[in-house]
Amino acid sequence: MKIGIIGAGAAGLAAAFDLTKKGHDVTVYESAPFVGGQASTIPVGGSSLERGYHHLFTNDEAILDLMEDLDIYDHMKWYPSKVGTYTSGKVYKTTTPIDLLRLDAIPIIDRIKLGLFAMRVKRIKDWKLLEDQTADFWLRERLGGMAYEKVWAPLLKGKFGDFYDQIGMPWFWSKIQTRFASRQGIRQREMLGYPDGSFDTIFDKLQASIKSKGGEIHISTPVIKINVVDDVATGLKTVTPDGEEFDRDFDCILSTVPSFSFPDLVDLPFEYKERLSSVHYLAAVVVILEMTDALTDFYWMNIADPDIPFLGLIEHTNMLPKEWYGGNNILYMTNYLDREDPIYALSQDELLDLYLPHLNKFNPKFQRSWIKATHYNALSAAQPIIGTNYSKVIPDHRTPIKxxxxxxxxxxxxxDRGTNYSIKMGRKLVDTILSDERQHWRNWT
Ligand SMILES: Cc1cc2nc3c(=O)[nH]c(=O)nc-3n(C[C@H](O)[C@H](O)[C@H](O)COP(=O)(O)OP(=O)(O)OC[C@H]3O[C@@H](n4cnc5c(N)ncnc54)[C@H](O)[C@@H]3O)c2cc1C
Structure with a gap:
């Protein structure tokens, strides 16, 4: 089969890998001048570093399986993470369950409730029973008190902004399952994964394998239209890097573009289009600082304080060696926000002016002179807002166009979305496409 794939992120490349391995003729089109999508990298201090901080959890089996298939499993390394939470004007260590007992921003009874509550959610086996409630409602009703007010409510508001009270409870349930799965040992320390050489190690090997089996990957080549004849997709119209429009026929097309841009490529029936537009996306605005000094000694800092204009600090080199980045400390300052939010429109310098005065709250010694270089990245389709009863309205992978x-x-x-799940989805789609093809020929003969 001749298959056209739109997007060279984790989903598109994982699908292309399996399809080329099975002998199909695959062409991948990517609008950006690089592959990897949201998990792509930039060069920093002689290494590659993700535009948005990335790590893996120990139960991210699909990406580990793929690394095994690519013969790079031994490139995945596991590191203990160190988590902090900023609340009530102070940084608290919240790495292990014991640390929660020391979180004196809330009364001891609420600290105990916080830990027990997480255990209770972890024991829930069937997430479908939680589908009709929002995470905010569940947390307010069943946890409540200062544990809700001081810890979970600010985190939900920080992560989802105005949408904080719309997030379905399965999101919270899956976060708790993942975090517990990554805890190890008596102290229940969280271990996080990071591939040697960055996520590029996976994308480079995927590209090499796809190309070695005759697959094509065209970067800087956006798809501008999906050609359809009698409700059947027949090909793609792309714009080549030198600006030429180019049509190519395919037997089948897999699109991995966000829901908000898919209807720009193809006319879709109203009901399917409604499903696509019912999911709102938050964008991510990420500033990376290369610094002479470490700001804190935490890898991941939750920020449960509405007065701080960013949601999290991720100090990459508190988990990974700074020698990889020319000896500099790497700090991500991150925000998820609506694309209409005025912060989304700020330039890098404006963002720095807004953010940097707050860094002294985490380390009074911080000075601007520590900063040797800055990088700014905005990712428009970073975080879908998944509400209640989503299983009933989730858009089907098989679109109404054959x-x-x-x-x-x-x-x-x-x-919650992640490279692991995009890889799993890309590979699952290969099975769906090939089984539909077999069915098609069975019906025909
Ligand atoms: C700030 C941030 C932090 C994250 N942290 C983690 C983490 O720690 N661990 C983790 O596992 N995941 C993390 N993720 C999520 C993870 O990166 C994504 O879930 C995953 O990479 C999505 O892959 P995808 O292929 O589904 O989509 P994408 O990566 O979005 O790929 C879609 C591709 O389609 C291309 N495209 C769009 N329109 C067109 C067009 N018209 N023509 C051609 N190409 C087109 C895009 O350029 C893009 O490359 C993070 C995401 C963000 C934003």
Whole structure:
């Protein structure tokens, strides 16, 4: 089969890998001048570093299986993470369950409730029973008190902004399952994974394998139209890097573009389009600082304080060696926000002016002179907002146009989106496409 894939992120390349391995003729089109999508990298201090901080959890089996298939499993290394939470004007260590007992921003009874509550959610086996409630309602009703007010409510508001009270409870359930799965040992320390050489190690090997089996990957080549004849997808119209429009026929098309841009490529029936537009996306605005000194000694800092204009600090080199980045400390300052939010429109310098005065709250010694370089990245389709009863309205991978399939992060459920789930989805779509093809020929003969 001749298959056209739109997007060279984790989903598109994982699908292309399996399809080329099975002998199919695959062409991947990517609008950006690089592959990797949201998990792509930039060069920093002689290494590659993700535009948005990335790590893996120990139960991210699909990406580990793929690394095994690519013969790079031994490149995955596991590191203990150190987590802090900033609340009530102070940084608290919240790495292990014991640390929660020392979180004196809330009364001891609420600290105990916080830990027991997480255990209770972890024991829930069937997330479907939680589907009709929001995480905010569940937390307010069943946990409540200062543990809700001081810890979970600010985190939900920080992560989802105005949408904080719309997030379905399965999101919270899956986060708790993942975090517990990554805890190890008596002290229940969290271990996080990071591939040697960055996520590029996986994308480079995927590209090499796809190309070695005759697959094509065209970067800087956006798809501008999916050609359809009599409700059947027949090909793609792209713009080549030198600006030429180019049509190519395919037997089947897999699109991995976000739901908000898919309808720009193809006319879709009202009901399917409604499903796509019912999921709102938050964008991520990420500033990376290369610094002479470490700001804190935490890898991951939750910020449960509405007066701080960013949601999290991720100090990459508190988990990974700074020698990889020319000896500099790497700090991500991150925000998830609506694309209409004024912060999304700020320039890098404006963002720095807004953010940097707050860094002294984490380390009074911090000075601007520590900063040797800055990088700014905005990712428009970073976080889909998945509400209640989503299993009833999730868009089908098989679109109403025959031979046209969709695989994007709004179709990852009940888990939160992540490279692991995009890889799993891309590979699952290969099975769906090939089984539909077999069925098609059975019906024909
Ligand atoms: C800030 C941030 C931090 C994250 N941290 C983690 C983490 O720690 N661990 C983890 O596992 N995951 C993390 N993720 C999530 C993870 O990166 C994504 O879930 C995953 O990479 C999505 O892969 P995808 O292929 O589904 O989509 P994408 O990566 O979005 O790929 C879609 C591709 O389609 C291309 N495209 C769009 N339109 C067109 C067009 N018209 N023509 C051609 N190409 C087109 C895009 O350029 C893009 O490359 C994070 C995401 C963000 C934003």
């Amino acid at each position: 031979r046209l399939y969709l695989a994007n992060t709004t179709q990852v459920y009940p888990e």
